[in-house]
Amino acid sequence: MVLLLLGRFAGSAQNVNLVAAYDCANRNSMDSARLFLFKAMTDSTTRKDAQAWYIKGFIYKELYKKYEKDNKLSPLRDTSIISLFLSIKLDSVTKTNIEDCKKTAKYLAVTYYNDAASGMDSLHYTLSIHDYARYKEIMKKVAPTTNFNSSDVMFYLKLGDVYSYLYFHASPGKENMYLDSAKRAYNMVLAIDPNQVSANFNLAILYYNKATNIINRMDYDADIMKLNAAQDSSVNLMKMSLPYMLKTYDLDNCKKDALKGLEGIYYLLHDTQKFEEFQQKLQLIESHQGNSPCK
């Protein structure tokens, strides 16, 4: 990459500091390259040179790899991306460096994606959201035909899991906020792929758990009016859980948890016939260990 860069550079007249920055970059002396580059960029003509910005983008990418590859908020990486996009913008006529700029930007886009993937947990998910958005933003500019469907499914499924985890561990005041966020994330997945098993199942579980929590949290001496109101809410949520659980079962009729879910939902909805139907199906699967009767 460095040699290719220098070969291209050799053809044009440049600021002496920019040439020195090139030389240093070619020798993999990125710290020195950065110093020369800083001096070069004080020149107003150089600041209008697409190649100069490409070189800056390249050097800062290398500096990012050297110093900040574990920093998910790396300023070096941001600077590299900004420089590469500026180069692309300035290079709109000759387009000399556009492909190289795009390649470098794609490389950095993938580092954002990887940071989003590795950092997605209940503590760092906001940063992960930022990194994933940055990945898409860059890719849309450098590879506009990129199809994000499969990465969106992975991302929102995982985000839904994180919000679900936060919902299960939240104080009562924050529960609904996380629940709504989890539902939104899983619905994003289903908007792309309505047959995504985990999103269907997890949505079913969110509603199911919310329904059971309402009853579980009732004190033993709660009055009957209050209990009836709780039962109304719980039944509504069970009915919201049902289509997602049925869909999960339809997509994977060997999924024992889906059968257990349906067994539970119908039991709690007092639908004895359906409860017994799914209880029998579950028993059938459990009695055929290793020789599954599922399709």
Next chain:
Amino acid sequence: MRKTYLLFAFLLLPFANAFGQQFEQLAAHTKVIYIVNFIKYIEWPPDYRSGDFVIGVLNGSPAMLEELNKMAATKTAGSQKFVIKNFKSIEEIDKCNILYIPEGSNGLLAEVTKKVHGKSTLLITETEGDARKGAAINFIAKDNKQAFELNKAMAEKSGLVVSSGLKALAAVNIE
């Protein structure tokens, strides 16, 4: 320069114990709330208002017994302490304020009724038609919810005084 994509690690399993909370337990929890309410609306004769307040269960399910015991550990019936007894057979049944006969005890109600005849025991069942066959209260399902039917006369036959409020709360009143 191609950079490899990492995979999102789906290691977090927030739903692993989703059904750990058994649905039978949840249904039992609802019924115990009802039972505690019944006690508020029913008055037992003086000889049942001292000592322990006994809730007997005939061959109770683990879920029901657990819920009753959890309730008994934290609540009282006025000044009376709750005691939960699980009777394995009709012969074992002795003095209790409430006797709960779970679903699946079909055919036993007639015998139980004979056994508690003349005693101030509130019979609670959960089998269709039992409120017409000797039970004072029978759990039923209505609109996907747990509800109950009340046979006030049956309760009064056992010397219990049933408040009109309970009648208003019953899904069905057997006259």
